[in-house]
Amino acid sequence: MIKHDISKYKHIWVFVEHENGEVARVSFELLTKARELAKDLDCEVHAFTVGDKVEQFKDEVFKYGAKKFFIIEDPILKDYMTEPYRDSIVYLIEKYKPEVVLIGATTLGRDLAGTIATVLQTGLTADTTALDIDPKTKNLLMTRPTFGGNLMATIFCPDNRPQMSTSRPGVYKAIEEPVKGEVIKEKFEFDKAKYTKKILEKIIEEGEKVNLGFYDIIVSGGFGMGSKENMKFVQELADVLGGTWAASRKAVQAGWAPQTRQVGQTGQTVHPKIYIACGISGAIQHVAGMKSSDVIIAINKDPEAPIFELATYGIVGDVLEVLPKMTKMFKEKLGKA
Structure with a gap:
């Protein structure tokens, strides 16, 4: 060079x-x-x-x-x-x-x-x-x-x-x-x-396309959610708050969420006003995609999880118990019960 x-x-x-x-x-x-x-x-x-x-x-x-x-x-x-x-x-x-x-x-x-x-x-x-x-x-x-x-x-x-x-x-x-x-x-x-190449046909890919960057509130589920079925708790809270839901790389790799909803190094980078990390340990791959969020709320049963070092607020507890209670509370506070 x-x-x-x-x-x-x-x-x-x-x-x-x-x-x-x-x-x-x-x-x-x-x-x-x-x-x-x-x-x-x-x-x-x-x-x-x-x-x-x-x-x-x-x-x-x-x-x-x-x-x-x-x-x-x-x-x-x-x-x-x-x-x-x-x-x-x-x-x-x-x-x-x-x-x-x-x-x-x-x-x-x-x-x-x-x-x-x-x-x-x-x-x-x-x-x-x-x-x-x-x-x-x-x-x-x-x-x-x-x-x-x-x-x-x-x-x-x-x-x-x-x-x-x-x-x-x-x-x-x-x-x-x-x-x-x-x-x-x-x-x-x-x-x-x-220029020997020619465009013969353009095919528009169908399926869910989500630009997570457009949302002020994101509720994201990680491997700590335990199963694909449990991701419904993440989606329910996001719906009540008027935001959208996302997932970590491990959750996507496990087949619990589509890649279009992945936050992190190999997914989308977001900076919402509120980011709620549910059952996410806080690996650097994930943090790279959400660390600039205005407020980060972490829910994890491991008090030593790295995500708590980044979080504005932390809740130590079983995410499968905490999320339904949060959803119920916000439904009542927001008049959506």
Whole structure:
């Protein structure tokens, strides 16, 4: 890997992911985080994307604080394909030289980020759960779980630019901060002869799709619930509180809940106002996905469970006895009895 003249690179860029005319929420989350990082770097936050008709996203992008919105529009970019997206984005990055590039760690983002970093000969830290700026070196500090989630590693890229990271959806809150931004349109000449792939058909996957990040209250069940049948107690409390239910990795692996409801390193990352952990020990894999919740209530019969170190409030007891009583109490308090 060659070293870059890092003095030529400036500003933070956030990739605006979109599908079927809608922007992925992780893009707004990253724009919010980028504003925080930009204060430490004394730079601006810019957004960028490519597609067929993407200028339509400008109002949403400016609502979340991007000062500039770099775009390339072309019919070949209507549907996502790795190679044309890669080539057009590499063109933008090489021309404008952003110091930091942030991309959502979605299926699309994970595919795209790796191939971009390879062409640019720069580093990429995937699936990060924290981003900070080193006060001395001004390098981007990218933290992610490693060794199966048993350790947290902080990685930086001192000699090459841009510094690239994919961040998991739900790690940061999307907070509006409207600005009057500028759209910058670029043209890119595609060598269509080298693109041998074609999209023959798009199949929309059916089944339950849950974005846990949209809920203020989440009641989550772990392996301590004992069985799939007992997960009904988690669901009942969530319904009474007007929230939704979730599960730990062990509960999902046991077949007690669908993977779409998994919270943790290999599931969704959430930050609700209230997170109730039921029969969850507090393994680092799970904590990585919910530690930023405003209030954490833990229910576990083991007083030494690690989850209590993180919890705002803790209840030591049998979750199968505590949950029905909590549900009954809230039904009465909320007039739902």
